[in-house]
Amino acid sequence: PREPEPVGGPTPAVLADGTEIELLANVASMSHVTRARELGAQGIGLLRTELLIQSEGLLTGDAAPSREVQRVCYERAFAEMPGAKFLVRLFDAGSDKPLPFLGVRGEMNPALGVRGVRALLAREQILRDQLEALAEAERNSGAELWVSVPMLSTPVELHRVREIADEAGVRRLGSMLETPAGALTAQDFLADSAFISIGTNDLVQHTIAIDRTNADLHPLQLHDHPAVLAMIQHIQEVSDEAGVPVSVCGESARNPELAILLVGLGIRSLSMAPSALAKVREQLTGLRLEDAEAAAQRALGTLANFL
Numbered sequence: 001p002r003e004p005e006p007v008g009g010p011t012p013a014v015l016a017d018g019t020e021i022e023l024l025a026n027v028a029s030m031s032h033v034t035r036a037r038e039l040g041a042q043g044i045g046l047l048r049t050e051l052l053i054q055s056e057g058l059l060t061g062d063a064a065p066s067r068e069v070q071r072v073c074y075e076r077a078f079a080e081m082p083g084a085k086f087l088v089r090l091f092d093a094g095s096d097k098p099l100p101f102l103g104v105r106g107e108m109n110p111a112l113g114v115r116g117v118r119a120l121l122a123r124e125q126i127l128r129d130q131l132e133a134l135a136e137a138e139r140n141s142g143a144e145l146w147v148s149v150p151m152l153s154t155p156v157e158l159h160r161v162r163e164i165a166d167e168a169g170v171r172r173l174g175s176m177l178e179t180p181a182g183a184l185t186a187q188d189f190l191a192d193s194a195f196i197s198i199g200t201n202d203l204v205q206h207t208i209a210i211d212r213t214n215a216d217l218h219p220l221q222l223h224d225h226p227a228v229l230a231m232i233q234h235i236q237e238v239s240d241e242a243g244v245p246v247s248v249c250g251e252s253a254r255n256p257e258l259a260i261l262l263v264g265l266g267i268r269s270l271s272m273a274p275s276a277l278a279k280v281r282e283q284l285t286g287l288r289l290e291d292a293e294a295a296a297q298r299a300l301g302t303l304a305n306f307l
């Protein structure tokens with residue numbers, strides 16, 4: 001397919017009533033950040049650090065990259081979009097994203113295993129090094145750093161990361177909510193969260209109980225399943241009440257039809273692959289909020305779409 005044309009500067013989507021929808025980019029390499037800037041992203045809504053360091057060739061053997069190696073890498077990424085918001089996710093090791101230095105061998109069910117925040121808390125020095133590298137890179141670069149914690153299932157995990165993040169000088173720590181447990185108890189994460197980032201890829205996997213890596217099950221990867229939408233709505237409502245900003249960074253946001261549903265559920269910030277920005281911006285521009293809300297209510301209320 002033809003690559004979308006560059007646009008002039010950061011550009012939100014503007015609904016018919018003037019409501020702005022923030023459009024951010026999901027990135028996993030330096031070239032993605034460049035692309036995001038060229039395509040008018042207003043910032044980075046998910047920097048997958050586990051993939052960035054791999055794409056930069058910074059993994060040697062089984063060792064974790066040092067704090068200094070990471071700092072230089074993050075500063076280079078931040079320099080691609082000077083002064084922009086960067087929502088950077090802590091290393092998210094998992095069965096779909098194996099990291100030798102955070103890996104646990106011999107698990108029977110690695111998708112439900114020692115992954116995400118669980119792997120980080122099992123190796124606190126690696127967690128501390130990454131938080132310190134990020135805080136220093138922010139100070140040196142003038143980026144607006146937001147740091148997210150992946151695969152949370154209880155606020156106790158977040159609280160421990162928060163203690164270390166405070167010591168490391170990270171000022172904006174937030175929760176990635178991507179498990180049903182995290183979504184349904186979202187209110188319990190707010191006290192320690194400067195923001196909430198919803199990961200719909202894992203939320204779909206864990207809610208519908210389908211392996212996201214199994215191509216045979218793709219027809220069941222229903223990003224508009226009412227159970228998934230209801231959890232997104234719940235997260236949005238409780239966060240909004242507490243004044244905590246929410247964004248959606250899973251792949252749902254890149255599908256223009258789903259983006260409309262997300263806006264209808266109250267979401268005002270979407271992060272997606274850079275290549276999807278133009279289509280989603282076009283689809284949302286001029287959209288009537290009441291139409292989006294009606295579509296979201298229909299989608300929440302029926303299974304008919306999938307039967």
Ligand code: PEP
Binds near residue numbers: 046048200249
């Ligand atoms: C998600 O789970 O929706 C997400 C954004 O992160 P990843 O796809 O890297 O797990």
Ligand code: MG
Binds near residue numbers: 150178199201
């Ligand atoms: Mg995830």
